Each structure stands twice: as C-alpha cells, then as structure tokens.
Amino acid sequence: MATTTLSERATEAEPDSPRRRGRQGPGPRVMRAGPLTVIGLIFAAILSFFPLYWMVVVASRTSAAAYQWPPAFLPGGNLGENIERVISNPDAAILKGILNSFIVAGTITVATVFFGALAGFAFAKLRFKGRNALLLSVLLTMMVPIQLGVVPLYILMIQLGWLNDIRAVIAPFLISGFGIFLMRQYTIQSVPDELIEAGRVDGCSTWRIFWHIVFPALRPAAGVLGLLTFMQHWNEFFWPFIVLADPSNPTVQISLRSLNSAYHQDMSQIFAGMFIATVPLVVIFVLFFRHIISGIMEGAVKQ
Numbered sequence: 001m002a003t004t005t006l007s008e009r010a011t012e013a014e015p016d017s018p019r020r021r022g023r024q025g026p027g028p029r030v031m032r033a034g035p036l037t038v039i040g041l042i043f044a045a046i047l048s049f050f051p052l053y054w055m056v057v058v059a060s061r062t063s064a065a066a067y068q069w070p071p072a073f074l075p076g077g078n079l080g081e082n083i084e085r086v087i088s089n090p091d092a093a094i095l096k097g098i099l100n101s102f103i104v105a106g107t108i109t110v111a112t113v114f115f116g117a118l119a120g121f122a123f124a125k126l127r128f129k130g131r132n133a134l135l136l137s138v139l140l141t142m143m144v145p146i147q148l149g150v151v152p153l154y155i156l157m158i159q160l161g162w163l164n165d166i167r168a169v170i171a172p173f174l175i176s177g178f179g180i181f182l183m184r185q186y187t188i189q190s191v192p193d194e195l196i197e198a199g200r201v202d203g204c205s206t207w208r209i210f211w212h213i214v215f216p217a218l219r220p221a222a223g224v225l226g227l228l229t230f231m232q233h234w235n236e237f238f239w240p241f242i243v244l245a246d247p248s249n250p251t252v253q254i255s256l257r258s259l260n261s262a263y264h265q266d267m268s269q270i271f272a273g274m275f276i277a278t279v280p281l282v283v284i285f286v287l288f289f290r291h292i293i294s295g296i297m298e299g300a301v302k303q
Contacts, residue, residue: 055274055278056079056275057072057075057076058268058271059079059083059272060075061268063265063268067267079272079275082268082271083272083275083276085269085272086272089259091259092250092255092256092258092259093247093250093255093258094256094273094277096250097252097253097256098276100250104170104236104240105229105234106230107174108170108173108229108230108233109229109230110226111175112173112174112175112176112226112229113179113226115179115180116175116180116183116225117187117210117215118210119138119175120183120184120187120218121187121210121214121215121218123135123138123180123184124184124185124191125187125196125214126206135184138177138180139177141177142178146239147238150242154242162243163243163245164246164249165249166251168244169240169243172239173233176229179225179229182221183221183222186218187214187218190218190221191213196209196213196214199212199213223288227285234252236251237253240254255277256274
C-alpha cells in the first residue's frame with residue numbers, strides 16, 4: 001500500500017495559486033463574436049430595416065417614382081404632402097382608424113395580460129378539481145384557427161347587435177389561450193411555492209398573494225405578452241374587415257385597405273398611409289424595448 005508523505009498532503013491541500021485563479025476568473029465567461037458573426041448580424045439588420053426605409057422612400061416621392069427604373073434610393077420631399085393627402089381622404093378615415101385601433105389593441109392587451117396572469121397563476125399554483133381538463137381545453141383552443149369560428153362568431157355579433165361596432169372586434173379576443181399558457185409556464189419557473197406559503201402565513205388572501213407577490217414576478221413575461229398582443233391586434237385585418245362593414249368606423253388596417261382602389265393605385269398615398277400606421281408601433285417598441293429586454297434578463301438569470 002502506497003504511503004503518502006506530509007509534503008504530498010500539503011501540496012494537495014495547498015490552494016490554487018493566484019496565477020491559476022486569475023486565469024480561471026471569478027466572473028462569468030465572456031464570449032466574443034467573431035467577424036463572420038458580426039457580418040451576419042449586420043446583414044440581417046439591413047434586411048430587416050430595408051422594408052421600413054423603402055416605405056419612407058416611396059411615401060416621400062410621387063406615385064410615378066415607385067415604378068421608375070432604376071429606382072430612387074433616397075427619400076424625396078413630398079412626405080408631408082402625401083401624409084396630408086391621406087389624412088384628408090374621406091374614404092380612408094385614417095385618424096378614426098388609428099383611434100379605433102388604439103382602443104381595440106389596448107383593451108385586448110390589458111385584458112389578455114391580466115386574465116392570462118390570473119389564469120396562469122391558478123393553473124400553476126392552485127389545486128382544484130378538473131384543473132388538468134381545463135388546461136387541456138385551453139391548449140386545444142390554440143390549435144383551432146379563427147377562420148373556423150368566423151360564421152358562429154358573426155351570427156353571435158348580429159344577435160348581440162354589435163355589428164359595425166368595435167366591441168365586436170374586441171370581445172372575441174379578451175382571453176388568449178397562448179397568454180394563459182405562457183403565464184402559467186413563467187409562474188411555475190419564477191414563483192417558488194415557499195413564497196406563496198409565506199404569504200399565506202402572513203394572512204394574505206389568494207387575491208393579495210396574486211396581486212402583491214405573483215404578478216410583480218410576472219412582469220417580464222407580461223411585458224413580452226403585452227407587446228406581442230398589441231402588435232398582433234394593431235395589424236389585424238381579417239376579423240375587423242368582416243364585422244366592420246361601415247367604412248366610417250374602421251380600424252387602421254381597414255383604412256389602409258380603402259386607399260387601394262381597384263381602378264386607381266396611388267402608391268405614394270398608400271405608402272404614406274403605411275408610414276402613418278407604422279409610426280405608433282415603432283414609438284411603442286422604442287419606448288418599452290429597454291424595459292422589456294431588461295425584464296427578460298432579470299427573469300432568465302437566476303442568482
């Protein structure tokens with residue numbers, strides 16, 4: 001049997017040298033992007049930004065400039081004039097469409113986030129009979145396309161007297177199966193059971209636990225869900241086009257459709273309308289992008 005000397009034991013017990021500790025580093029490893037990665041990201045950014053830039057170019061020129069060859073790649077000086085033409089177009093009613101879209105998308109976003117967080121908390125942390133069956137029914141709604149329910153929904157809106165009313169656009173989308181599933185998964189990962197039990201020990205009701213403990217922890221996921229929901233229903237065309245037959249009460253996408261006539265296409269006016277409809281989304285994204293990304297990182301990095 002081999003014997004171990006005191007010097008060997010001392011060597012084994014000796015801590016790592018400062019040089020070795022410095023080489024390993026106490027902090028997280030920083031990965032640097034290579035030149036090919038940087039070039040690929042720049043190329044992807046150009047491809048993503050170019051449609052927006054081309055929209056501005058066409059919207060700032062005359063309609064004939066959209067068809068000329070070689071195309072003009074620099075913005076012109078007619079953007080203000082074209083925007084004024086779109087706003088003053090009585091067939092489009094774009095300002096009314098923007099207002100209606102803000103009401104529709106904002107209401108649906110608030111309801112989707114709130115009910116999604118509430119139902120997600122119930123499915124994740126509460127125990128009740130039929131929980132799995134109800135969750136399965138929620139997931140099944142995600143597999144059914146809206147086109148299959150258009151006829152019964154349309155009949156229901158007629159019976160409610162909501163045809164040509166923005167309530168018909170809002171009501172079917174107040175609760176989202178995807179929102180419930182997303183918030184449930186995030187609640188399971190981010191809210192430990194011990195935190196909820198501590199709230200119960202302190203005498204908190206289920207509602208207070210949700211509002212003061214669970215919902216603040218869900219803000220990163222709520223921000224992402226809210227942004228995705230707002231963008232989706234701001235750009236929604238199919239269902240509003242069916243239930244809003246009155247051209248005087250459109251959403252913004254219906255207003256853009258009114259700019260495109262079967263007999264005449266003024267491309268500069270169409271692109272100017274697209275510019276007007278895109279600006280609110282860009283502003284919202286710029287204002288909340290930093291907060292959403294920081295919230296995602298806080299939720300993803302666990303101490």
